Amino acid sequence: MHNFNYAQAQNIGEAIEFAKGNESAKFIAGGTNLIDLLKYNITTANMLVDINHVPEHHLIEEKSDGGVRLGAFVTNADTAYHPLIESRYPLLSKAILAGASAQIRNMATNGGNLLQRTRCYYFYDPATPCNKREPGTGCSAIGGYNRIMAVLGTSENCIAVFPSDMCVALAALQAVVNITGPEGDRSMPFADFHRLPGDTPHLDNNLKTDEIIVSIDLPEKGFDKNYSYLKLRDRSSYAFALVSVATGLELENNLIKEARIALGGLAHKPWRVEKAEDFLKDKEPTMSNFASAAEMILFGATGFEHNSFKIELAKRAIVRNCMMALNPESQQPGAQPSL
């Protein structure tokens, strides 16, 4: 790793102050992705501002509007196993536990999970061109080995995927991201947080470099009766998704009152198509209705040389996951294949 300064912030104001006017400063919380990127020289920083000791934002608590607030500095493990999350937002709990390893989940924080970077092999290989790592150099994945890459929302500049599992559930739950920075506080709907690559693939999300995520709000509706997270990957644990699906259903008299379906592993951000969710409204929860929704969700998907299989895989995963959401007990950790 190259040399950098280090400062421990005792509160959010101090953290912002430490980083002020320094484009090369980075905030560090769990560090599980940032330290790795620093070791590879993919990210550089002349200063790390440690925000782990900020006294606020370490709690998960109920809000007066019926929702739940996730402190940005709570670890992924503590979030997944929190009684409020296990009971009211089991979809989020399952998605978090499908990601990374137990050790990493003990370190990684909720805010950091949103800010993790792609695991595109070319992004990680400084010997190859990559518009995300070095804007303007080109994309090695488009004409290279692209089995794990995106099939939705790609651009001629970048076909990387956003790798988080947790964020797929947060997208389905319509979470809100709370942010603070030198210019004050702001909140962003989850769908607006991450970006598509377009012609600025170096920007993964809409957080400014001097801003900090302080919490994530979950709306009251948690889909705790009918939910499922399905992650398909090359080995059944500790691997990133080829395709993942988060489904939350609200049923009444065997009709779908509300449906949420978000996909991971397919795009530069968690993928949701509201038109498909609207289509399912007031319909019976059948395989054929879910298959029609899957067609709408994958509309416009375009494969590359090695990843076209993801399109059909995603459609089938959507149907299967929606059927599993009808009976959440059918999901068993460690069951084969890769649930």
Place this chain on the structure above:
Amino acid sequence: MEIVTKSTRNVLQPRLLSLRVNGVPRILEVSPWVSLLDGLRDHLDLTGTKKGCDHGQCGACTVICDGKRILSCLTLAVMKNGSEITTIEGISNGDELHPLQKAFIEHDAFQCGYCTPGQICSAIGMIDEKKAQTRAEVKDSMSGNLCRCGANSNIIDAIMEVKERRNHA
């Protein structure tokens, strides 16, 4: 070298840290970019914790920090100032091996042994978490620790034996 001198906390110089390692207070002087793993191995001569990939993919560097299993390669020593760390050197009671150490020997749960310190520290953390119960769940919960000799099934056997004995205690 450019040094930012906004405050004393803002310099590139090595920092003095205090860690409680295996029950013993230790002071070390490290630069900000030294990982906890390198701090343990190179500054405290605790070479039981292994550097495998150094990128959070293999689990060989697993230690227990403030009661939780973590990867010492993906955290900085300076970030852990004041923490309580347990490494493989700290788990036996003198010459009396930890139950997992005994079980690993009995079940032939290693060949080269390089992943073993991480496997055992991870298993200690996993048993304390009390989340994984079935064999399938234990395998899932231990998936962050790779064994390239292929002793995995014996490793899980050893862990299951200790975990079940603990459940009945």
